[in-house]
Amino acid sequence: MTEKRPTDQRPAKLRLAIVGAGPAGIYAADILLKAERNFDVSIDLFDHLPAPYGLVRYGVAPDHPRIKGIISALRDVLDRGDIRIFGNVRFGVDITLDDLRKHYNAVIFATGAVRDADLRIPGIDLVGSYGAARFVSWFDGHPDYPRTWPLEAKQVAVIGNGNVALDVARILAKHADDLLPTEIPANVYDGLKASPVTDVHIFGRRGPTSVKFTPLELRELGELPDVDIVVYDEDFDYDDAARAAVASNKQVFVIDKVLGKWRERAHKLAEDPQAGASRRLHLHFFAKPLELIDDGTGRVGGIRYERTAPDGQGGVVGTGEIRELPVQAVYRAVGYFGSPLPGVPFDKKHGVIPNREGQVLSKGDPSSGAGSANQQLYGVYATGWIKRGPVGLIGHTKSDAMETVRHLINDLGNWWRPESPSEESIVALLDERGVEYTNLDGWHRLDQHEQALGAAEGRVRIKVVPRDEMVAISRAVAPAAAAASA
Numbered sequence: 001m002t003e004k005r006p007t008d009q010r011p012a013k014l015r016l017a018i019v020g021a022g023p024a025g026i027y028a029a030d031i032l033l034k035a036e037r038n039f040d041v042s043i044d045l046f047d048h049l050p051a052p053y054g055l056v057r058y059g060v061a062p063d064h065p066r067i068k069g070i071i072s073a074l075r076d077v078l079d080r081g082d083i084r085i086f087g088n089v090r091f092g093v094d095i096t097l098d099d100l101r102k103h104y105n106a107v108i109f110a111t112g113a114v115r116d117a118d119l120r121i122p123g124i125d126l127v128g129s130y131g132a133a134r135f136v137s138w139f140d141g142h143p144d145y146p147r148t149w150p151l152e153a154k155q156v157a158v159i160g161n162g163n164v165a166l167d168v169a170r171i172l173a174k175h176a177d178d179l180l181p182t183e184i185p186a187n188v189y190d191g192l193k194a195s196p197v198t199d200v201h202i203f204g205r206r207g208p209t210s211v212k213f214t215p216l217e218l219r220e221l222g223e224l225p226d227v228d229i230v231v232y233d234e235d236f237d238y239d240d241a242a243r244a245a246v247a248s249n250k251q252v253f254v255i256d257k258v259l260g261k262w263r264e265r266a267h268k269l270a271e272d273p274q275a276g277a278s279r280r281l282h283l284h285f286f287a288k289p290l291e292l293i294d295d296g297t298g299r300v301g302g303i304r305y306e307r308t309a310p311d312g313q314g315g316v317v318g319t320g321e322i323r324e325l326p327v328q329a330v331y332r333a334v335g336y337f338g339s340p341l342p343g344v345p346f347d348k349k350h351g352v353i354p355n356r357e358g359q360v361l362s363k364g365d366p367s368s369g370a371g372s373a374n375q376q377l378y379g380v381y382a383t384g385w386i387k388r389g390p391v392g393l394i395g396h397t398k399s400d401a402m403e404t405v406r407h408l409i410n411d412l413g414n415w416w417r418p419e420s421p422s423e424e425s426i427v428a429l430l431d432e433r434g435v436e437y438t439n440l441d442g443w444h445r446l447d448q449h450e451q452a453l454g455a456a457e458g459r460v461r462i463k464v465v466p467r468d469e470m471v472a473i474s475r476a477v478a479p480a481a482a483a484a485s486a
Ligand SMILES: Cc1cc2nc3c(=O)[nH]c(=O)nc-3n(C[C@H](O)[C@H](O)[C@H](O)COP(=O)(O)OP(=O)(O)OC[C@H]3O[C@@H](n4cnc5c(N)ncnc54)[C@H](O)[C@@H]3O)c2cc1C
Pocket: 019, 020, 021, 022, 023, 024, 025, 046, 047, 048, 049, 052, 053, 054, 055, 056, 059, 060, 061, 064, 067, 089, 090, 091, 092, 110, 111, 112, 113, 114, 136, 164, 167, 336, 341, 383, 384, 385, 386, 391, 392, 393, 394, 395, 397
């Protein structure tokens, strides 16, 4: 898949396709438009969802309005009017890499990571075992996920010690009425309202000083009405490495303080259990999940885990002490993973498009000696989570985009030479294929519609979930059907 280096005739205009209208794609467009350059730019932004903003709309928890507010900044970029949006267009189905080569000088892939990383332990396929990414998609109203979620468990385990684990545990433990001021769709409120959950257990195989939670997100757990946080004294027997981490790292210091307060609260609660809340959120450290236990009917009935201990170097080792806890549902929040795109190289091990600072590299076996591995695939770039893997906050996608765009600009002599670069030609292609794409005006219509649904109930917004309704509202077709979605 090695590209021939094109001759060095410099085009005066860059027709750029960006696939993925999440923060990475939008920042890349913005940075390129503002960059110092000696050529014109015309950008088309494609997304397979009818609405932009990627995981900011469909990943960030609904009760994090400050982070959701980043959408305003992204919207300002789109509202400037110098980027065309084509929503509801799936790369690999509605358009292909060959199509892009015909109509653009280059493409940036910013397709993120949407699925759960695997956790290979026995019982992971039992009924009642779920990936966090799917649950997040459900509570954030993603159009491509079922509208109902089986919330039947009283005791639930969440595996993972990162912020997504906290989001999942918080949404599970929080009373539905406390989520009502947010943008959650009606089906999500109804589902959570009926949940019989009493105890949510978060499991991490390392100690409290090794968690990946951010202090703000952790502290927030302690503020949930009618939810007690339970921590266990046995987890706070710090070794030298843990004490050093508390002393040297501000973030660890704050986390330790927060957990320390909860220990005091847990002691008080132990003296007067009657004063307790109706729901509890337990944090289990040094607890390595080994297996999900079958209840005899193919459903999750419990979790078996091994107690670990510090290894003296900041890691942990198994102690051989095996414990079990009855739970009826398990959510694994052990990371997200990228998905391959047809015709585009993919690194299966890391779930990313192979790249050097955003310049996509041809896939090949470096040991084959054929010389085809790790060569730049001219005209193809990557940014965001699909470039560097699913870690990091929204802000990181900005610096990512800067690096990718810098290379795109410098590679000017090596861009593709499209045969139909006119702006009308891609529109004609989508029309010819009968693709019901949405555009910026359409997004404004959907945005206003969602805000109106919210205003009617004193809320900022209520999301429209079904894809066909999103598309109908955006494309201003069948208004009666769209209005009925309220
Ligand atoms: C549950 C969760 C909570 C988070 N909370 C926070 C938080 O509170 N604060 C924070 O700073 N960060 C948070 N993050 C991280 C943040 O969401 C990411 O850093 C950021 O969204 C990554 O941006 P991206 O543009 O690379 O990917 P994405 O946001 O995933 O955007 C990718 C876009 O590509 C589109 N796409 C994918 N495949 C195709 C295709 N084949 N054709 C067309 N389009 C396609 C998708 O529809 C999507 O719109 C959270 C992440 C998760 C998973």
